[in-house]
Amino acid sequence: MQLSTEKESNYNNLEQMPTGELLRHINDEDKTVALAVERELPAIEKLVDIVTERMKAGGRLFYIGAGTSGRLGVVDASECPPTFGVPFEQVIGIIAGGDGAIRKAVEFAEDDAEQAWIDMQAYDINSKDVVVGIAASGTTPYVIGGLRKANEQGLATGCVVCNSDTPVAAEAQYPVAVVTGPEFLTGSTRMKAGTAQKLVLNMLTTSVMIKLGKVKGNKMVDMQLTNHKLVDRGTRMVMQETGLEEAVAEQLLKEQGSVRKAVDYFKSTR
Structure with a gap:
């Protein structure tokens, strides 16, 4: 056939x-x-x-x-x-x-x-x-x-x-x-x-x-921050979840290494 x-x-x-x-x-x-x-x-x-x-x-x-x-x-x-x-x-x-x-x-x-x-x-x-x-x-x-x-x-x-x-x-x-x-x-x-x-x-x-829990809402909260575009995207996500200003959100994101960790850290300190 x-x-x-x-x-x-x-x-x-x-x-x-x-x-x-x-x-x-x-x-x-x-x-x-x-x-x-x-x-x-x-x-x-x-x-x-x-x-x-x-x-x-x-x-x-x-x-x-x-x-x-x-x-x-x-x-x-x-x-x-x-x-x-x-x-x-x-x-x-x-x-x-x-x-x-x-x-x-x-x-x-x-x-x-x-x-x-x-x-x-x-x-x-x-x-x-x-x-x-x-x-x-x-x-x-x-x-x-x-x-x-x-x-x-x-x-x-x-x-x-x-x-x-x-x-x-x-x-x-x-x-x-x-x-x-x-x-x-x-x-x-x-x-x-x-x-x-x-x-x-x-x-x-x-x-x-x-x-498996690798997404929250509709966001890639565990994505790797491998370029400026992804850092910018992650910063916007952190700002949306925390209300932080852009510079502070970006710093927190880079320190924690992912959107999920940054947001969790922010919430744990409040």
Whole structure:
């Protein structure tokens, strides 16, 4: 059976299209992605809940993938520490071919069904952890093998794929299959499928971190103060919570290291 992500584009003679027409048609296809994700909300909810449960018990979240899918996992994992103030070891992105594959494709790395589990061993993976395989096609051997071994070792497993009835989803205990259909550029799953995966990963880690108490109200109170923009944002948050003047709020923020700690310190001294 042909994968829906590999089916012929609904558009042809792309090289003959004016720029405006190209952009309009790409945008038309992109509009369908959020609706495809919406259809999988119940499945995403189950994945969020198991990740939250395992993290509360001391577990971690591992992403495994190849190519664009692997890169998306690495990106999402790398954004959790600065956004939510969690350790870099709590959400870990692993890409077939190693970190060098983030920038440059490593030929045939995704075809090794044994390597994902080998790669995860560097992190002392254990039964408290969750492994989520990311694969637009749903057929990537690297991901299939990694999930299969994780299941054998008693870990919780999930996936984010963009086709229905795939081998990857069959291995996952908590599968998410966002069926995005043919790409504007035939087979280019960096487009709609990649967008769908990015949306799901955003939903997953943001929801998990909220449920773990890393957000207060609607604010990133544990974010790392790694640049002037974030210091300014944090200062505004402290001002809003405490009523302090800007200079005093900024000083308190820098002294305490996070919005949460600054506000808690302020309240403890009153």
